[in-house]
Amino acid sequence: MGAARQSLRCTRAGLSAVAGVRAAGVACGLKKNGRPDLALVVADRPATVAATFTLNRVQAAPIQVSKRHLRGGRFSAIVLNSGNANACTGPQGLRDAEATVAEAARILGRPAGEVFVASTGVIGRPLDMAAVRAGIREAARALAPRGGGRAARAIMTTDTMAKEAAVRFTASGRRVTVAGMAKGSGMIAPHMATMLAVVATDAAVQPRLLQTALREAVAASFNCVTVDGDTSTNDMVLCFATGAAGAPPLAAGTRAFETFRQALRQVCLALAKMIARDGEGATKLAEVRIQGARSAREARRAAETVATSSLVKTTLFGEDINWGRIMAALGRSGARFDPERVDLWVDHVPVVRNGMSLGLRAESAANRRLRRREFALIASLRVGRAEARLWTTDLSEAYVRINAGYRT
Amino acid sequence: MGAARQSLRCTRAGLSAVAGVRAAGVACGLKKNGRPDLALVVADRPATVAATFTLNRVQAAPIQVSKRHLRGGRFSAIVLNSGNANACTGPQGLRDAEATVAEAARILGRPAGEVFVASTGVIGRPLDMAAVRAGIREAARALAPRGGGRAARAIMTTDTMAKEAAVRFTASGRRVTVAGMAKGSGMIAPHMATMLAVVATDAAVQPRLLQTALREAVAASFNCVTVDGDTSTNDMVLCFATGAAGAPPLAAGTRAFETFRQALRQVCLALAKMIARDGEGATKLAEVRIQGARSAREARRAAETVATSSLVKTTLFGEDINWGRIMAALGRSGARFDPERVDLWVDHVPVVRNGMSLGLRAESAANRRLRRREFALIASLRVGRAEARLWTTDLSEAYVRINAGYRT
Numbered sequence: 001m002g003a004a005r006q007s008l009r010c011t012r013a014g015l016s017a018v019a020g021v022r023a024a025g026v027a028c029g030l031k032k033n034g035r036p037d038l039a040l041v042v043a044d045r046p047a048t049v050a051a052t053f054t055l056n057r058v059q060a061a062p063i064q065v066s067k068r069h070l071r072g073g074r075f076s077a078i079v080l081n082s083g084n085a086n087a088c089t090g091p092q093g094l095r096d097a098e099a100t101v102a103e104a105a106r107i108l109g110r111p112a113g114e115v116f117v118a119s120t121g122v123i124g125r126p127l128d129m130a131a132v133r134a135g136i137r138e139a140a141r142a143l144a145p146r147g148g149g150r151a152a153r154a155i156m157t158t159d160t161m162a163k164e165a166a167v168r169f170t171a172s173g174r175r176v177t178v179a180g181m182a183k184g185s186g187m188i189a190p191h192m193a194t195m196l197a198v199v200a201t202d203a204a205v206q207p208r209l210l211q212t213a214l215r216e217a218v219a220a221s222f223n224c225v226t227v228d229g230d231t232s233t234n235d236m237v238l239c240f241a242t243g244a245a246g247a248p249p250l251a252a253g254t255r256a257f258e259t260f261r262q263a264l265r266q267v268c269l270a271l272a273k274m275i276a277r278d279g280e281g282a283t284k285l286a287e288v289r290i291q292g293a294r295s296a297r298e299a300r301r302a303a304e305t306v307a308t309s310s311l312v313k314t315t316l317f318g319e320d321i322n323w324g325r326i327m328a329a330l331g332r333s334g335a336r337f338d339p340e341r342v343d344l345w346v347d348h349v350p351v352v353r354n355g356m357s358l359g360l361r362a363e364s365a366a367n368r369r370l371r372r373r374e375f376a377l378i379a380s381l382r383v384g385r386a387e388a389r390l391w392t393t394d395l396s397e398a399y400v401r402i403n404a405g406y407r408t
Numbered sequence: 409m410g411a412a413r414q415s416l417r418c419t420r421a422g423l424s425a426v427a428g429v430r431a432a433g434v435a436c437g438l439k440k441n442g443r444p445d446l447a448l449v450v451a452d453r454p455a456t457v458a459a460t461f462t463l464n465r466v467q468a469a470p471i472q473v474s475k476r477h478l479r480g481g482r483f484s485a486i487v488l489n490s491g492n493a494n495a496c497t498g499p500q501g502l503r504d505a506e507a508t509v510a511e512a513a514r515i516l517g518r519p520a521g522e523v524f525v526a527s528t529g530v531i532g533r534p535l536d537m538a539a540v541r542a543g544i545r546e547a548a549r550a551l552a553p554r555g556g557g558r559a560a561r562a563i564m565t566t567d568t569m570a571k572e573a574a575v576r577f578t579a580s581g582r583r584v585t586v587a588g589m590a591k592g593s594g595m596i597a598p599h600m601a602t603m604l605a606v607v608a609t610d611a612a613v614q615p616r617l618l619q620t621a622l623r624e625a626v627a628a629s630f631n632c633v634t635v636d637g638d639t640s641t642n643d644m645v646l647c648f649a650t651g652a653a654g655a656p657p658l659a660a661g662t663r664a665f666e667t668f669r670q671a672l673r674q675v676c677l678a679l680a681k682m683i684a685r686d687g688e689g690a691t692k693l694a695e696v697r698i699q700g701a702r703s704a705r706e707a708r709r710a711a712e713t714v715a716t717s718s719l720v721k722t723t724l725f726g727e728d729i730n731w732g733r734i735m736a737a738l739g740r741s742g743a744r745f746d747p748e749r750v751d752l753w754v755d756h757v758p759v760v761r762n763g764m765s766l767g768l769r770a771e772s773a774a775n776r777r778l779r780r781r782e783f784a785l786i787a788s789l790r791v792g793r794a795e796a797r798l799w800t801t802d803l804s805e806a807y808v809r810i811n812a813g814y815r816t
Binding site for chain 2: 055056057058059085087088089090122123124125232233310314317322323324325327328330331332335336337339340352354355356357395396397399400401
């Protein structure tokens with residue numbers, strides 16, 4: 001009964017499902033509307049940690065501090081605030097991120113080097129440190145094993161729902177959990193986004209192994225989701241392993257580790273899809289699948305070009321398969337193919353064969369699929385065997401409304 | 409009094425201002441709403457010709473036919489239809505484009521190889537050739553030296569206004585005119601777009617010289633304008649030279665040729681800006697200027713990333729300088745720079761110095777500029793001397809409305 005054969009099922013539980021983790025979410029006044037805006041997540045004992053960060057050249061102060069602390073490989077806590085990104089805030093921003101860490105370390109009695117920090121919200125405004133300090137004190141008092149849900153709510157910005165996911169499996173006879181929380185919901189693009197995620201596991205995993213597994217999981221999940229093609233200055237996915245499940249440390253190459261990798265990927269993918277589904281103004285979640293490309297790189301570029309095309313995305317909102325826009329996006333993607341050999345489907349419904357319409361009846365059938373909340377756009381280039389898969393949303397009038405008025 | 413010192417002024421005249429040109433625009437039924445949808449432009453005598461075409465791998469049938477005819481270097485006429493792009497229409501589409509050319513050639517009594525064809529509209533629908541043939545016959549009867557305005561109206565799709573521009577100068581004592589028409593208005597992106605333009609001049613210019621001048625002018629105009637980052641299957645800019653002004657042929661390296669180049673660039677830039685201003689749902693025209701980049705390529709990439717960012721474009725629509733989004737776009741553009749040295753302006757109003765806000769008063773002053781119809785977003789990276797300039801529009805709710813419902 002090898003662990004790799006366990007069928008993994010994803011549930012809507014969050015950090016509260018992981019042994020050895022306490023969390024809290026409070027309102028400290030960074031958001032003017034009084035909503036929760038500061039989350040604290042603590043490992044009962046120092047845990048191992050891995051993280052991936054935005055590739056944007058402009059990196060917010062908390063990213064710089066957390067990157068430095070990652071080198072130590074140990075995790076005690078993370079402070080996350082919403083409402084203010086602490087980005088483009090210069091030396092003062094860096095001092096504020098460090099002061100946030102120091103305050104949490106002091107109150108929790110942990111080394112500052114094991115405390116991480118993440119922020120999301122408006123760029124270029126100084127952080128209200130009095131509010132942050134008060135928030136940390138209040139959150140520390142509120143820490144609870146069942147506080148994961150409150151933490152998940154406290155990191156929301158324009159998100160309309162809290163995002164949590166969990167997967168359980170058995171390793172060495174112990175029940176092991178991987179669970180996490182995330183927030184979107186604009187600036188969502190491959191290579192990280194306005195996106196924060198904290199994933200915890202009660203498995204025991206060495207930092208290097210954890211980093212490998214996380215990098216892989218992020219590549220197959222958060223980096224395959226796009227809302228608006230933008231990439232923020234604050235993105236961060238952090239994963240810590242408490243070992244509190246009591247199972248022996250996972251070793252590379254074992255079935256138990258394979259199951260863990262799979263569970264981690266599943267949790268990340270579930271969170272990533274929630275982010276897309278809850279993308280600003282999104283009413284649809286579309287999987288863009290490119291098949292038969294010359295190379296994985298060309299498949300990926302073709303998928304990205306289709307998934308980020310404003311014209312394709314408005315077509316999805318309009319629920320009318322204007323497939324010429326998909327052809328045009330493929331054509332400018334740089335992928336090599338013969339337009340007169342391309343096939344397109346919506347889910348299992350064929351729309352285009354050899355670059356030409358299969359007729360109005362086929363298009364009507366495709367339009368019926370587009371009326372659903374979720375569907376796949378599939379393009380077969382028929383020049384090779386490489387594939388790529390991305391998730392995208394439609395572009396609605398609400399996206400514009402939200403983003404034109406976000407700051408005011 | 410060298411020709412190069414003439415100050416060139418752009419007017420709203422169009423093809424009708426060019427000697428040796430007749431044009432017409434008629435409604436032949438391709439558009440269901442009965443609006444004009446077929447234009448015919450004819451040179452009284454065979455002219456020289458140059459053209460640039462979409463770089464999209466998916467190329468509409470008329471593009472394929474016109475590309476072939478360009479090799480001959482001679483121009484008698486061009487048929488342009490709106491309402492149907494004749495793209496992704498397979499072998500039948502190619503036969504239809506050829507039949508269009510043949511019909512015009514027959515009626516005008518000119519060689520088919522000197523007749524060009526361009527289409528814009530919905531992709532993937534067969535062209536109604538009975539309508540096109542009737543339209544060509546009617547347009548041929550309606551041809552007139554003052555028909556340029558009607559031709560400009562007949563190539564519109566979602567454009568809200570006809571686009572014409574003209575520049576006059578003196579060469580060898582003769583009054584020479586360069587004038588043209590264009591249409592937008594979605595899928596507008598660098599490297600050509602859903603964009604057709606026909607420019608004529610009564611100067612005499614050899615095809616190779618004309619091609620050089622046109623390629624340069626297009627690079628500095630149509631390829632510097634973006635509405636939605638998409639690039640269509642049908643884009644084409646064609647320029648023909650009738651020589652009817654009576655001036656001797658322009659020779660490379662002469663002042664007269666330099667003035668012609670400048671005039672051509674000015675006409676193209678005027679048309680390109682009209683396209684951007686009339687971009688689908690656009691309420692603003694923003695010049696994105698990147699200064700102090702390491703290389704021209706990096707400057708261009710930075711400008712493109714800012715100019716196509718949905719978050720930046722919604723900010724412009726919202727008239728609130730959320731400059732963090734500009735920083736974030738610069739940061740993911742691939743251009744090398746130090747975020748803590750970047751300066752930003754809106755027109756002459758400084759907003760960010762050394763990567764940080766100059767305060768709320770500066771931002772308010774910038775917001776007052778954003779309330780105008782036209783302004784410049786200027787970013788100085790301060791790591792080199794390279795520059796780039798692009799024009800973009802805001803992203804409005806109307807863009808979504810237009811594009812979600814376009815086909816139905």
